Each structure stands twice: as C-alpha cells, then as structure tokens.
Amino acid sequence: MTADDHLPGPVAGGPVGRAPLAGGPVAVLTNPTAGRGRYRALLPRLLDGLAAAGRPVRLLQASSPAEAEAACRAAVADGAGALVAIGGDGTVHRALQAVAGTDVPFGPIPAGTGNDFALDTGFPADPLAAADVIASALRDGRSRAVDLARMTDSDGVERWYGAVLAAGFDAIVNERANRMRWPRGPRRYDLAILVELARLRPRRYTLRLDGVPHELDAVLVAVGNCPTYGGGMRICPDADPTDGLLDVVVAGRVNRRTLVRVKPRIYQGSHVSHPLVRSFRARTVELSAEGITTYADGERSLTLPVTISAVPGALRLLR
Template identity: 50%
Template structure:
C-alpha cells in the first residue's frame, strides 16, 4: 500500500487522555517507511473539510485516530471514494473498530494493522430525511439509535458535570425517571410496523456505547441493516433486561424483535436520532444501506 498516510486526529478523545498516545503511533507509522501527515481541525466542520481535501489527493489511507465519533466523521470523507479508511482506536467506546476486527485497546497494534494494508470492502449506510435520494444524507458505519438511548445522549450532552462516562450514568438515571414508551412507525422495505417501544436501533455493525451489542448478529458486509425493536416494558423489567445487551442475549427477550431490511423508515414523536454516537436530528428519518461503500484497513 504505497503512498501517503493521512492521520485525522481528535485531541479531545477520552477527555484528552489519548493525546499522549499519538506520538508513538505516528512514530510507528513513520518507522514503517511511510510518509505521514496529520490533519487536525479547529472544530468538527473544519476537520471534515480538511479531511475531504486530503482524500481528494488520493492518499494511501485516511486514518482516524480517535473514537467512534471521529470514525463517523472520517466516513463522511471516504465513503464512496475508494480511499481506504484506517482506524487507530483512541476513544472511549471504539465499537466500530472492534466490529471490524481492529484491536480496540491497542493503538500500536492498530498502527501495525494500517502498515500491513489489508483492505476489506464493507457496507456503510445513510441516514436522512424521508424521500431523500438514495445514497444522500449522512453516512454511518455503526448504529443509529432512536428512543431511550438517544434521549440519554441528549440529556448527557446538556450536562457539564460529571466528566466522561459518569455523565452518561447520571443522564441514564434521570431519563429513566421521566421516560414513557414511544409510539413508533417503522417502515421495513415497505412493510410498516406500528409499535410502542422503548427504543429502536438500526445497525450496520453490532454494538455501540462501549460494548453494548444491541444488534449482535449485524454484519458489515451483508447488504442489510439489522433493526432491533425493544417493545414497551415496565421500567423494572427494562432494568433487568438492559444489562443483557452487553452479551447480546437481550434478543431472546419476548419484548425484543429483530428484523433486517435495506431501507428503514422511522417516525416517532419527540425522538432525536444519533448515529455512531453523533447527533443526527429529529425523526422522521430514513436509513438505507449502501453495499460496498467503504474500503477499510483490517
């Protein structure tokens, strides 16, 4: 895999604690005999613009050094271009890297993976307003969350304290007190399902939130999206069932339905969708798989 490696950096990953990992990663890549350049934007929009300019130069790879949020940003730049995406996980969750077989907690091993240059073609998906043209909208590689989980994200993003994952635990407790099941209308390739539900997750890969296997059987190269629907259950039952998501065994619960589709439409009141942990916007929305849209170094 000759050519330049562009490293896209999120210095705020893991609250800034990943910054110390960057120099040894860059050193490992350069010792592999590669020309390495670093892209660091002043904000997400600036970083994306810089990444797109870099990708237009047709480098050997665009490497995301950060967590799922930065991978999500990098996917906006490389999807559909044929430029390979490398991932050096340096975030809190690193779920997308884990799903693709990239060492999720060993940045130097991930850098060696980039140097070996084995490219795998996988799917990506778009999420956007209903009626949008196929392939338009915002790209995602992992999971779109709608319902209880996305409301926890909304609440957490409004908190200034505590830091890190503790913020999400505080938000979860607060949202649980206020939450009521949501009436969803879900369009699965033309078949409409109406159901009150706690949450709906649309997965190209299997997990989000640092290891929650919400769509445990999702495959990134099968041309389909996995749709997990957790129907309305009492809060006590929800609390008993929720920990099972870390093993993926929640899909055996009678309130859980898993379907597969190429195109998924979601309508629900007062629901904000999150894709790969990043805020997308309110429902209604449509998710659509784009087979083979990503080249990933694995």
C-alpha cells in the same frame, strides 16, 4: 485489553483487494481528548508506525468535530491516498463522512472510550497493533470492503455511519446529557439516565422495512450495521457489516423495572431473547417518531423521520 483480546475475525470478511493505492499522502485525523486523553502520549509512536509503510504521513489540524470533518473532506478532495482516524467512534464517524462511497481506503486506530466500529471490523484493540495492521495493508496495497449505513432525513440531508444508529431511550438520554451543563464528566450522563428513566414512556414508531410497514410502541430502537455501540454493548448482536443488510432491534412496551433489568444483558446480546424485544433485518429502513433526535456512532445526528440504507462495500478498510 491487549491486541490478542480481539483478533480479526470473519465479521470483516468482505472481498479483499490487492492493487496499488493512490499515491497521495496518508492523512491522519487524531482526537487528543479521546479516551480521556490516555493515549495522547502514543501519538508519535503511532505516526512512526504508519510512516513505516513508506508513505508520507500528513497530520490533519482541527479543533472541533466540525473542523475535523471538514479537514477529512478537504484531504480526500486534495488527493489523499488513505485516511486514518486515531480516536474513538466519534472520530471515526467524522472521518467516514469523507471516505464513504469513495476509493480512498480507511484505517481506524482505536484510542477512544468507545471503539465499536474498529473492533467490530476486526482491528486489534491495542492502538499500536492496529497501526501495524494498517501499515502492512498500505505496504501491500491491500484493502477489504465493508458495508456502511447511509441515512437521509426529510430535507434530504445525508449522513453515513458505521456501527449503530440509536433512535430511542439511549438517544433521548444522550440528548438530555448534551443539554446539561452540570455535573461534568460521566456523572452528567448518569444523571440524564435517572431523569429519563423517571420520564420513560413508550413512543409510537412507524417502521417501513423494505417497503413493509410496521406500527409499534417502543422505548428503544436501534439500527445496526455492526453489532455493538456504547463501548461494547451488543445491541444488534447478529449484525454483520459484510452482508448488505441492517439489523433492527426494538424494545417494546417496557417499563422502568424491566428496562433496568434487561439492559445489562445487552453486553452479551442476550436481550434479544426477551419477549418484549423484536428483531428485524432489511436493506432499507424508514423510521419515524415524534421528538427523537438520533445518535449515530454515538454522535448527535439527524432528527426523525429518516431513511437508512445498507450500502454494500461502501468503505475500503486497510486490513
């Protein structure tokens, strides 16, 4: 895919600000293993592209996801003028925890297997083109407000996400794959799908949408701030990260055969027309079910029950 394959569009149409950005350095988080390392050789060119904005660039050091998140938080606390994440949705997710709800602008450079948040918010798919967009915004003091989703569990633990929260079959598959030690690579995920398909059963969920309760049986529940997850699957096809709302898509009492048949339609977003799929929209979503650990932006997150709120303008994007 080239930069022209996904041009900035109206989905990232939040208010544009033009004001001098804070004078601190541009902190850069990078994940050299993202996208199976295929963009690793581009790092020097990406850093040069960012430096062309005339701002000092500081590469953050981290050897694990937890260290990456801590490094981003420390950089923001130390006065970073901007934060840039080079990697996929997992790298972006770690960076968002540091900049959400702050005035520190953020730029994602898509260099992972899944780059849903960056593409859904209008950045080019080509990493070098995305770096140019971010550098231009830095030079001009330009940023654009978009929404984020903030979730809180029953213990008060808070996390932010940008794209989609999975709280059904896909989350269960991820949880099984993460527990498996064999096989390695993508085959582990494929095997986890087969195991969980064999065990597929609807679970009882309680949804409270802006205070209105819904009891339902479902095999898949997704709560989207953006339309896509999993590298381009349009699970919440009408989600808009500038409308102040969350889109909730629920696949009800679906059997194995139907799930396998409907799942490919997610790439076009046409699954929502299936009679067993329901869509909702709300500012606040309270979600509970037994035995579900959620995955946000593809990253293991909080265990249900959780409360998810759309937070308008929680992030300033360098676009």
